[in-house]
Amino acid sequence: MEAQELKKGLKLGGKMERVNGKELSYTEFVARYLAKNQPVVVTGIMDDWRACKDWVDLNGHPNLRFFSTHFGKSKVQIADCGSQEFTDQRTIEMSVSEFIEYWVTLNEENKRVYHSVSGDYSDTTNHYDGKPLLYLKDWHFVKEYTEYVAYSTPLFFNDDWLNLYLDEYHMHNDPEYQEQNEVSCSDYRFVYMGPKGTWTPLHADVFRSYSWSANVCGRKLWLFLPPDQCHLVFDRYMKNSLYNIFDNVNESKFPGFKKAVWLECTQLKNEIIFVPSGWYHQVHNLEDTISINHNWFNAYNLDWVWNLLVGDYNEAKELIEDIRDICDDFEALCQRNLAANTGMNLLDFFTFITRMTFANLVQLCNHHGGCEDNSPTSCPSAHHSVLNLISIRRVALKMNSTCLVECRGSSSHVQHILEDPVFLELCSALRRRYEKLHEECHHENDDGKSLVNVPERLNSADIVGSTISNSENLISFINRILGNFLPLLDDSLVSELVEENSAVS
Known part of the structure; x- marks a missing residue:
């Protein structure tokens, strides 16, 4: 489903501000966005990242074989975007090479359908014939590959107490808890990878932290709801939030949903989105996409x-x-x-x-x-x-x-x-x-x-x-x-x- 089709039925109230990161000082970023808890798209500061060269092929698509060759043995969590489990998507464990094989096969089959249906690969409709849409999420790439410097954290997001602390200490000191959560809580620096159509349900970030998300390749559609409207996506008992804002929402269960005014953004390659604390958001990959994501907090949140x-x-x-x-x-x-x-x-x-x-x-x-x-x-x-x-x-x-x-x-x-x-x-x-x-x-x-x-x-x-x-x-x-x-x-x-x-x- 394309961006315009997805947004039908939502009340949209504006688009995200874009700024050139090379023309913005850290002090200005703090005053305009961090302290005010306002989202923004930052451009122009990913040009020298190794990830933007190694992870992208000559056509601007994910260089999937590179991942299989260099990181294929890594075990990662894969979300099934068509299967809900409690308040999130059901996850399974795969190796990176297994996930890449799935993705390559999916794209090859999709390409054959393009040619058979229209004879034109520029047709942007997905034809997955009921196959699951799988999305690699929360890969602790930095912790796992310390010698491979894929990127450097942009200056604006460097005052990161959370990951600084977790580089030296466990967040929770119960030995039994550590054994069970050694990987999942080792840090909050992630790589996300997924084919067109994969998505993340409506949520506010862990710890109500800030986050930043950098697109190495591909396009993403973001829909944001500011904190003062977040009660509108909860049920009448204020216990559970919506899972998917594009579902047929039951107005008697979610009586405030139609009043919500969403901020939209289509994030392009080499753009970074700053997500402030407490902003609910839902994200859809409009193309095959790779992104780098950090959750973080400091004195301001x-x-x-x-x-x-x-x-x-x-x-x-x-x-x-x-x-x-x-x-x-x-x-x-x-x-x-x-x-x-x-x-x-x-x-x-x-x-x-x-x-x-x-x-x-x-x-x-x-x-x-x-x-x-x-x-x-x-x-x-x-x-x-x-x-x-x-x-x-x-x-x-x-x-x-x-x-x-x-x-x-x-x-x-x-x-x-x-x-x-x-x-x-x-x-x-x-x-x-x-x-x-x-x-x-x-x-x-x-x-x-x-x-x-x-x-x-x-x-x-x-x-x-x-x-x-x-x-x-x-x-x-x-x-x-x-x-x-x-x-x-x-x-x-x-x-x-x-x-x-x-x-x-």
């Missing part, structure tokens, strides 16, 4: 992640409430179910933001001891870290106000964390990323040396001697950090802190 976790926690708790009295550890069971269904639980999230707090403390100490700029307030990297700490503090205040037992009980001693080699790698990676984002700001410290000198660069010794075991501890800890680096806070940051303190008190 951390609230979205926390709000989702609280909602999912309450649902998980409600589902098993009837066994509370006979359960030895009801809260632990809630947390296991939350981790299994959502990808992390409340304690995982608290551990995550605590470590990111420590990492941003190290970045500030890098500034304090090694910035070439004589004016602290004009150091972009330090300003960035202060903004991060304010965002974490805001979420910690939310955690504290909910009084959820699950957010307490994780104990992190600052000094022990600062001496951990794994944490050292996290800090070094974070510093390298911020140097890319803020090229005008230069620090003199070599990788890792700043960790040794953190205590010497703080006016308050009790910061390094702190133990963080709950959200209240974390708030107090961040307050002490910001107090030490008060010269870095401009008037707008100070005002934000005052407003948050007033709201809580």
Whole structure:
């Protein structure tokens, strides 16, 4: 089915903005799209990707044989686009070479039908004779092929706390959970590949994260619904969302659907779509397509992640409430179910933001001891870290106000964390990323040396001697950090802190 046919019956309210990435600074991208949670198509920044050369043949189509030859033994998850299982498509496991054989055969048979029906291969109708439409999704290509650098993450999406963290730590520390989910939760950097007609059902992204999706070849049709309209695609009980917006929607079950106003976009080869937090979207491949996709979050959408976790926690708790009295550890069971269904639980999230707090403390100490700029307030990297700490503090205040037992009980001693080699790698990676984002700001410290000198660069010794075991501890800890680096806070940051303190008190 072609794009115009697919869109019939939907109320369309506009098209996606397109910008040339070579003419856009990181600061402009943050102000115009990231902070405002607005989608955009970015062009002009994929030209030097190895994937755009190796993965595409001379006709601009997927170079399928290349994948069989170089990556054929990989085991991947394949979605059957014609078979629904619960709220998603049914998946099976295949090797990449098996999937490529399926795809090549499908295209050859389709080509024969083209010639027999019209004698013209330019006819764009699909003739699959009832064969399943299979779509390779969520291939953890970067983790599996670390030496093959298919692409580099664009600058606009480099402040990625999620994958930075998962390169060093497990999100969930239950050994049994790790064994079962070692691959699926190792990172959130994926390759997608599928023939024309494959698609992804309506959804909002995991963790309510941001995502970016780069088309290596082919065209995709995207339909977006902004967060303030997402209730319109849920049933009257606000329990389940639509699976396919192009089905014959039952208006009595989904009474708000006809009111929804969709934002459409046809994504072309070498274009990247930025998908903001909480935007529901459905995606269709209009041609044979390969794309690279990342899910990620940072200080700008951390609230979205926390709000989702609280909602999912309450649902998980409600589902098993009837066994509370006979359960030895009801809260632990809630947390296991939350981790299994959502990808992390409340304690995982608290551990995550605590470590990111420590990492941003190290970045500030890098500034304090090694910035070439004589004016602290004009150091972009330090300003960035202060903004991060304010965002974490805001979420910690939310955690504290909910009084959820699950957010307490994780104990992190600052000094022990600062001496951990794994944490050292996290800090070094974070510093390298911020140097890319803020090229005008230069620090003199070599990788890792700043960790040794953190205590010497703080006016308050009790910061390094702190133990963080709950959200209240974390708030107090961040307050002490910001107090030490008060010269870095401009008037707008100070005002934000005052407003948050007033709201809580």
